[in-house]
Amino acid sequence: MKDVDTLIAETPVDQVLAHFGQRLTDAASGEHRMACVFNENCSESQYGNLTIKLDDPVNRIYCHSCGVRGNLLTLIHGLEHQRPPSGGKLRGDEFKDAVAKLREISTSDSPAIPKQADARPAIADQSPPSKPVNVPLVRHEKEAARKIADLCDDLIVDVAEMSPKAAEYVRSRPWMTPELLRKWGVGWIPGNGRSLFRKGYLVYTHRNERGEVVSYSGRDLSFEEKWEKWIRDGRPEGKKPGKHRFVQGFQKGLELYGGHSTRMNEEYVRESLVARGIVVVEGMNEVLRMESLGVVAVGLAGNKATDTQVETLIRYAHSVGGNRIILMPDFDEEGENAFKELLWQLAEANVDVKVGCSSRMFEGRFAGRQPEDLTDAEWTEIDKSIGNRV
Template sequence: MNSKKSGYIQDVDRLIEETRVEQVLSHYNLPLPQSSTGEYRMQCVFNDSCADSQYGNLTVRLDDPANRIYCHTCEVRGNLLTLLHGLEHQRPPAGGRLRGVEFKDAVAKLREISGESIDPGTTQQRSPAAKPSLAPLPKEPGNTPLIRHEKEAARQLANLYEELVADVSEMSPEAAQYVRRRDWLTPELMKKWGVGWIPGNGRSLFRKSYLVYTHRDERNQVLSYSGRDLSFEEKWNKWLRDGRPEGKKPNKHRYVSGYRKGQELYGAQANRLEEEYVRESLERRGVVVVEGMNEVLRLETLGVAAVGIGSNKATDTQVQKLIRFAKHAGNNRILLLPDCDEEGEAGFKDLLWKLAEHGLSIRLGCSSKINEGRFAGRQPEDFDAEDIEVIDSNL
């Protein structure tokens, strides 16, 4: 091994030793250890099936940088780079250990988290000015997948999506009318995303006036469900007629109590990267950001891969996730497609500013004034193929 490579490996080893586990967990918005010594247990990041075992927790040794992690179920072991690989890809290293591109990618991610850059051609360190690292977020409680929820009643809801009705002939009149108005909301698309109407039975979380959506985490685990109020437009117009009384603004979506939607992005499942249209969309547009669930679903039918923030305002956690996604899969690019009304644009202006501060390439794909007002008063849910062509032509 030549001296330059030896120096590089030595610096990588030093960086592994000096980077704290807390920095890595904060970067991925995961719970932090209560102590800085001893062992820390967390969900295995390499194999979903480990969660079904009583030994499924990944052991993280806080005092041993060389042998940092070990899973008693899938038997994956390694240092901080191995942990980073699992957090990024949700699978073990090919061949059992990091080599080649996998090793280099893990080192690059470690440099980003630590705020330090190592040049493979020299033993000197340099400041990563072109790619500023993300500041750690304050410790916040996350969302637990329903299958591992502490409450039995919640665990029993993990597979509720299997009972959602996607056939309009079996829905309530209100739900059927809502779906028929969106001819792109096909039974196949609804089943794929876990969308539908809940029959009136004992497992119902929502009354008949809601269309239900399944919410999953990056590992495709069910976190919760939400309901779209099928009477929202009527309630909204009444609220406007009444002079917008404070405290009575209707909500378009109802979320299950305890679900922290500001911790998640709708449509952020890592397995979406296996779909060809998603890879093509990322290559062409970067990460596309919209407000809600319907926008994500509609854009999929148009060949556009998007994630939703569930509101017109993004939380700090969502902003950092978007930055991470853009750097990992979007070639440092983000395309914003807000609802083109006063509230939608106001919220996304703030999001644009926050994202631009991190050196990303941010584009605004639609607004009430772009393209001579073509999109004024409209939402991405209403876009068609011609609208996407117009947006793409402006990139």
């Protein structure tokens, strides 16, 4: 049996990526970039994603946002568990599990990895590759995922029945009414054994364009305290707290939160689309706040749009949005910098795109705030400046 170091050195990165259904590396480049597999919040950072060094098996990976670094075993742990090693480095059972998985991958019949010399496909194989999709939970291959397909029906929307932290979070947002939460599948879940979001999370339901449930996410209600502790501790590598947690395997970059077509039958939706087109925001709360104001918005579940999300936004703008899109990022440097690329991409597609508000507009009164914080009067002021057609 090969020792661990030899196994790490001899196992191609592409064999590991193929095992987990990930995009393969570009063999012509010395580095490969991919979404961070350790922390969902890294997709919201302006500092880039996970870098894989193809010529350095010892220091194979590094995330420019959360700081996790390591070798092939660390990458395997992240792909398997969607979190960093518990102590910053693989030790004990985590190390043994990663080694066992590496041995499994190295000896399994993984999908064939094309060699560089064979990069040109045969004529018969020139059909375009199928696009990745998020499988609805009700049809998911994993039984654990199928069991929570109807979790949205169990969510508590009455603050009187929530945990103190959940009730405090919802009460601080008066527009989060029970009716709105129930409609969107948002609420608190008691510790009943059905969910990975027990007690410490506010749960959000994520649907695909057809309205099918493809995931849930949990907003850590203790995030602010964990973030402050992380800062006090000197920002240790591998310990950066995440604000949201998703069902394992969900690719949030394939969907737009609030982008399900079942909304199109509502009268306010048609009126809002005619008035201002589609409003694009970062997170789920922003979508809900816009909904409470009678405004149609979709969210990226982050601040950086993927190519798939950009394509969908362009299609929506052309088909139902009167070719208009209003961008409403968080009014801070990170959110606005991330939306600059989206602004450029939409403009290049001949979409009539406009920034609704920023940290410098309106004499800087909204700097450091988020769209979910806006009062009714503040939104009315912004809406008028947008050029509401109604």
